[in-house]
Amino acid sequence: MAEQVARKAGDSAAPPRREAGAFLRDPRVRAVLYQILVLGGVILLVAYLVSNTMDNLEERSIRTGFGFLSNEAGFYIGETTFVAYEASDSYGQAFVVGLLNTLRVALLGIVLSTIIGAIVGIARLSSNWLIAKLASVYVEVMRNIPLLLQLFFWYGAISFLLPSVRDAITVIPGVFLSKSGLQYAVPVSHPIHPWMGLAFLAAIAACVVYYKWAKRHQAETGREPNLLLPSLGMLIGLPALVWLAGGAPTQMDVPELATFRYVGGTSVTPEFLALLLGLTFYTAGFIAEIVRSGIVAVAWGQTEAASAIGLSRTLVLRLVLLPQALRIIVPPTTSQYLNLTKNSSLAVAIGYPDLVSVGNTTLNQTGQAIECISIMMACYLTISLSISFFMNWYNKHIALVER
Amino acid sequence: MSVPNSGEKTELPPPKTQVGVIGWLRANLFNGWFNTLLTLIAGYILISTVPPLIDWLFLDAVWGMVDPEVCKQAEGACWTFIREKYRLILFGTYPFNEQWRPLVGVLLLLTVVGFSCNRRFWHPWLGAVWLATLLIYLMLLGGGVLGLTPVRTELWGGLPLTLLLAVVGIVVAFPLSILLALGRRSNMPIVKSICIGYIELVRGVPLITLLFMASFMLPLFMPTGVSIDALLRAQVAIIIFVSSYLAEVIRGGLQALPKGQYEGAESLGLTYWQTQRKIILPQALKISIPPIVNTYLGMFKDTSLVAIVSLTDLLLATRQAFADPEWRSFFVEGYVFIAIIYWCFCFFMSKYSQHLERVLDTGHKR
Numbered sequence: 001m002a003e004q005v006a007r008k009a010g011d012s013a014a015p016p017r018r019e020a021g022a023f024l025r026d027p028r029v030r031a032v033l034y035q036i037l038v039l040g041g042v043i044l045l046v047a048y049l050v051s052n053t054m055d056n057l058e059e060r061s062i063r064t065g066f067g068f069l070s071n072e073a074g075f076y077i078g079e080t081t082f083v084a085y086e087a088s089d090s091y092g093q094a095f096v097v098g099l100l101n102t103l104r105v106a107l108l109g110i111v112l113s114t115i116i117g118a119i120v121g122i123a124r125l126s127s128n129w130l131i132a133k134l135a136s137v138y139v140e141v142m143r144n145i146p147l148l149l150q151l152f153f154w155y156g157a158i159s160f161l162l163p164s165v166r167d168a169i170t171v172i173p174g175v176f177l178s179k180s181g182l183q184y185a186v187p188v189s190h191p192i193h194p195w196m197g198l199a200f201l202a203a204i205a206a207c208v209v210y211y212k213w214a215k216r217h218q219a220e221t222g223r224e225p226n227l228l229l230p231s232l233g234m235l236i237g238l239p240a241l242v243w244l245a246g247g248a249p250t251q252m253d254v255p256e257l258a259t260f261r262y263v264g265g266t267s268v269t270p271e272f273l274a275l276l277l278g279l280t281f282y283t284a285g286f287i288a289e290i291v292r293s294g295i296v297a298v299a300w301g302q303t304e305a306a307s308a309i310g311l312s313r314t315l316v317l318r319l320v321l322l323p324q325a326l327r328i329i330v331p332p333t334t335s336q337y338l339n340l341t342k343n344s345s346l347a348v349a350i351g352y353p354d355l356v357s358v359g360n361t362t363l364n365q366t367g368q369a370i371e372c373i374s375i376m377m378a379c380y381l382t383i384s385l386s387i388s389f390f391m392n393w394y395n396k397h398i399a400l401v402e403r
Numbered sequence: 404m405s406v407p408n409s410g411e412k413t414e415l416p417p418p419k420t421q422v423g424v425i426g427w428l429r430a431n432l433f434n435g436w437f438n439t440l441l442t443l444i445a446g447y448i449l450i451s452t453v454p455p456l457i458d459w460l461f462l463d464a465v466w467g468m469v470d471p472e473v474c475k476q477a478e479g480a481c482w483t484f485i486r487e488k489y490r491l492i493l494f495g496t497y498p499f500n501e502q503w504r505p506l507v508g509v510l511l512l513l514t515v516v517g518f519s520c521n522r523r524f525w526h527p528w529l530g531a532v533w534l535a536t537l538l539i540y541l542m543l544l545g546g547g548v549l550g551l552t553p554v555r556t557e558l559w560g561g562l563p564l565t566l567l568l569a570v571v572g573i574v575v576a577f578p579l580s581i582l583l584a585l586g587r588r589s590n591m592p593i594v595k596s597i598c599i600g601y602i603e604l605v606r607g608v609p610l611i612t613l614l615f616m617a618s619f620m621l622p623l624f625m626p627t628g629v630s631i632d633a634l635l636r637a638q639v640a641i642i643i644f645v646s647s648y649l650a651e652v653i654r655g656g657l658q659a660l661p662k663g664q665y666e667g668a669e670s671l672g673l674t675y676w677q678t679q680r681k682i683i684l685p686q687a688l689k690i691s692i693p694p695i696v697n698t699y700l701g702m703f704k705d706t707s708l709v710a711i712v713s714l715t716d717l718l719l720a721t722r723q724a725f726a727d728p729e730w731r732s733f734f735v736e737g738y739v740f741i742a743i744i745y746w747c748f749c750f751f752m753s754k755y756s757q758h759l760e761r762v763l764d765t766g767h768k769r
Contacts, residue, residue, distance in 0.1 A: 035593040039593050053620075127431070130445045131445055134449075143753070146718070356609070376612050385607065
């Protein structure tokens with residue numbers, strides 16, 4: 001023992017001898033070396049893949065570059081959002097149509113699935129046994145069956161089980177449901193409509209101003225002005241006033257049955273309907289679970305304390321529980337919104353002309369796989385990043401300010 | 404019992420409206436006008452949907468081996484369709500006389516899964532058992548050894564294919580995702596940015612674009628003349644996809660560990676890999692096991708997407724079953740059948756993950 005100690009002491013007393021490998025044992029040197037190795041590996045791999053791809057493209061004489069985007073597409077797109085499209089338009093325009101269709105179904109799906117998800121999530125916590133059980137059956141069924149299967153099911157149900165156009169179901173007067181989708185009446189366009197839209201925007205602006213004033217008023221006097229009624233009044237009243245001033249046009253463009261299809265009104269294709277239903281119900285199952293766990297996660301003492309200072313049940317929910325639950329609910333809900341947007345790409349399986357569907361057709365026609373897939377990926381990345389950017393901003397906005 | 408004049412009262416039973424069925428009903432269904440209204444609405448909906456559904460599923464359903472024409476006359480479901488086509492649905496286009504092989508393979512796989520769910524068997528050798536099982540599974544499906552007729556991968560299909568994609572995805576993506584998660588938390592800027600780039604890129608795009616990429620672009624990436632199997636291409640896409648999601652889950656587990664664990668390991672003089680292997684990963688993985696199981700659940704459902712790139716998985720095999728014009732109108736029965744299969748697997752996984760969450764929660768929070 002003593003000998004060992006002595007030897008060790010002697011070792012350390014001797015001048016440090018620089019070994020051959022000592023340089024490599026320096027953590028900083030190693031870090032640089034590892035990174036050079038990794039980077040080199042990745043660069044080599046990419047270079048290898050690129051050179052293979054170049055060889056293959058040359059051998060199969062596939063053109064490269066995005067020049068094809070201005071060529072004539074030559075395929076027909078069943079439905080468009082906002083922009084008109086014809087088969088003689090370019091591939092670039094087809095992509096824009098596809099992207100807009102994706103955004104349309106994703107936006108509607110996000111709104112609807114949030115509403116249904118919130119209702120089902122709260123229903124799972126209901127003191128009513130029957131409602132709570134029904135809600136949990138809904139969640140368990142929706143979450144445990146693949147979305148693609150649900151989409152096929154909805155599409156099959158709409159296009160096989162619904163009656164033909166001739167015997168369309170009248171959901172409410174002016175709205176018809178049949179194999180060929182949903183047809184509904186819209187007001188005949190009138191010069192007053194844009195002005196009504198402007199009035200609605202003005203009402204929103206007025207609401208914002210009113211809320212700011214209400215907040216200041218409450219801070220100064222301690223009294224909380226009524227928020228709901230004045231804002232509802234403005235939002236509905238202003239457009240209604242403009243509508244009256246424009247002579248109150250009531251003419252509706254009601255779809256009417258021609259020989260094989262409805263003429264007039266506006267229609268929603270069965271593909272869109274199936275995709276929207278599938279995405280909404282599927283995502284709502286996940287959002288319900290998030291809402292439920294968010295509310296449960298707020299400590300019980302919060303409810304008790306709020307009741308103890310004399311708040312009513314509604315006020316407890318509005319002022320104490322929901323603001324805290326929202327902080328927990330928002331981040332996972334964001335990722336559900338992102339999932340819904342990405343899942344809308346399953347449209348390609350049931351023939352709704354979304355971005356992937358258009359991209360796939362273009363790919364098959366031009367053979368330019370790399371370009372088409374890059375465009376699709378870039379679009380989804382942009383959408384994903386912007387949603388998560390917005391939600392991060394919102395999240396920061398409502399986050400707890402800590403010391 | 405009762406003693407007069409003692410002043411003591413006998414215990415009365417609670418009122419009938421507070422206990423038993425009536426008490427339960429009052430407390431759970433009819434407390435307040437709002438809940439009563441909800442109960443009535445829900446009850447009405449149930450009464451108007453459940454009996455017709457039971458009629459359709461069971462009472463009016465056709466169970467015997469009859470002609471499709473007979474089925475079309477019937478009011479209820481046509482389970483004849485399933486009896487007629489169940490081998491096509493379950494095994495896809497796999498050669499009919501050889502279908503015992505995928506069946507044995509699936510049973511073997513499920514047995515191993517069953518054992519793996521028991522924490523008593525969580526030993527390092529379980530990994531070896533899994534690799535061996537996968538090899539036997541692939542041998543059974545592919546043949547070419549031990550006198551089994553070779554079967555090309557294009558013919559593989561149905562449930563065995565779905566399970567293969569899921570299980571291989573799990574086994575390969577898991578180590579990959581650990582590396583990605585460690586890389587993302589590394590101090591080395593280049594390694595870190597490569598990992599972040601990979602994870603965020605893959606998480607930002609839908610699986611279907613990755614599947615398209617794998618099926619259209621992967622062949623271009625290979626050296627001229629080398630062709631790559633369609634099944635392998637889809638598998639690569641699934642592995643890429645899952646590993647990035649899994650990496651984020653594992654990173655969550657890594658972040659949840661208190662800093663003291665790293666500092667303690669460092670003060671013992673452990674190297675980076677020793678620290679990760681002996682101190683950090685065992686704890687971090689333990690925290691992240693329930694969300695890992697949830698990720699696998701999502702992946703199991705997502706394997707159905709390979710139907711879009713024409714792999715005959717459970718979903719596409721079912722669609723092929725009613726491509727037969729005689730049986731075309733019985734798609735609901737087909738979808739209900741495989742929905743039950745998918746549901747059973749997923750429900751089991753989600754319950755298992757909840758169970759693990761309870762069992763493994765031994766107080767990591769500070």
